[in-house]
Amino acid sequence: MHFVTDVVRHALPEQHSGCSTDPVRLIALVESARSIMDLSAICKASPYLSGLIFAAEDFALDLSITRTPDLKEFLYARSAIATAARAFNLPSTIDLVTTAFRGEEGQKALRAESEDGKKMGFNGKQCIHPSQVDVVQDVFSPSKEEVEWAVRVVIADQKADAQGRGAWTLDGKMIDVPVVGKAKALYKKAELIGLDVQAVKTKWKDQEPE
Secondary structure (H helix, E strand, O other): OHHHHHHHHHHOHHHHOOOOOOOOOEEEEEOOHHHHHOHHHHHOOOOOEEEEEEOHHHHHHHHOOOOOOOOHHHHHHHHHHHHHHHHOOOOEEEEOOOOOOOHHHHHHHHHHHHHHHHHHOOOEEOOOOHHHHHHHHHHHOOOHHHHHHHHHHHHHHHHHHHOOOOOEEEOOEEEOHHHHHHHHHHHHHHHHOOOOHHHHHHHOOOOOOO
């Protein structure tokens, strides 16, 4: 990482002058037991680092383990990678490849693995075939229900804040600072990927904190 950073800095100085809007970004492949142990150092190794990718097949080779459908043998490594990326504020956390991609069973496995990765904190997934792209984008994009929930929380929280309220409820569930933070992150993500958030805001403009 240090070597690559030096190469980038010297080869493309104009893109790293502090004024460029399009600097080169690096993504590190985490593919060995040693790299899992050194995640903290890796995440701090370069100012150009923008994400981590879990290279599961190389990791399995390094540890002499066999990949199984439920991926439980990768649980520690995947959790460590997602946690490290969040701890060091790296925007991209990219999960392992789904090696089965042909036919209905391949698509089902892809969706299941994508949903599992999303639950663990990953915000993207490697694709090895064009047929995987639509499923991965669908899973990692906020759903219609998630966007509506996020918008309702953001609108109601603004009103709760104006009323001097801390925790409040929505649909019978407690809403506090961490939940509002999650809603705001979903809201921002929906805007970034081009969803019509404004229409949802108009629909729920009268939402009140309960």
